[in-house]
Amino acid sequence: MLLILLGPPGAGKGTQAEEIANEYDIAYISTGDILRKAVKENTELGRKARQYMDKGQLVPDELVVEIIKARLMDPDCKNGALFDGFPRTVEQALFLENALPDLNLKIDRVLSLEVEEDDLIERLTGRRVCSDCGASYHLKFNPPEVRNVCDICGGDLYQRDDDRLETVQERMEVYKKQTEPLIEFYQKRGLLSTIDGNQEINEVQKQIKNILEKL
């Protein structure tokens, strides 16, 4: 099974992803997580990507395509994958479309999470992320049980550099210009399901599961 979580930064993709991937026994692939790890480890990829990420811009398609090609070869992708934050441009979507037949995969559903821009900004500026496992929390909407400590692995929580207000505004613009066209792209292919991302986290999860049960 191959699923894509589409939506603007802060829509709740990462929050929903792990549970869906576990339920369907498919790999969870977040290009943002892969890139942040590369930056932290100061690899060649990380050094190239950082300049774009710090500014809230997209990393060049060539780099992202290489990440995906390599990642889809991993054994945990044998049953498929759930993409979070990929594809983010029409070029990336076309690459994926062309690469899938050789891998005996096809896209089953694109889940588009919709949230108003003002709410997105509040979500992103209040987001806190685990430095060990990447789990996502919110100071107000989804606080951890113990302040600044991850409920899942006990890691320290931190604020992503690109979640500061100035960068968040740039990321919103980048989303509108480069990623939003993918809604129409997948609608035309009959693959799109739209989800109201303004509901409580559990409600969003339920709505996603309802859609996937009918596949």
Ligand code: ADP
């Ligand atoms: P994305 O992966 O789409 O960028 P996240 O899943 O990291 O977004 O969510 C962004 C922020 O919004 C996080 O702080 C998260 O805790 C919070 N959040 C996620 N879903 C909801 C929701 N349904 N209602 C309120 N806050 C949410």
Ligand code: AMP
């Ligand atoms: P995310 O964790 O999905 O919010 O991504 C954080 C940052 O990583 C983005 O602002 C981009 O700079 C970069 N990034 C993640 N995924 C992609 C992608 N598919 N294409 C280009 N850049 C990406």
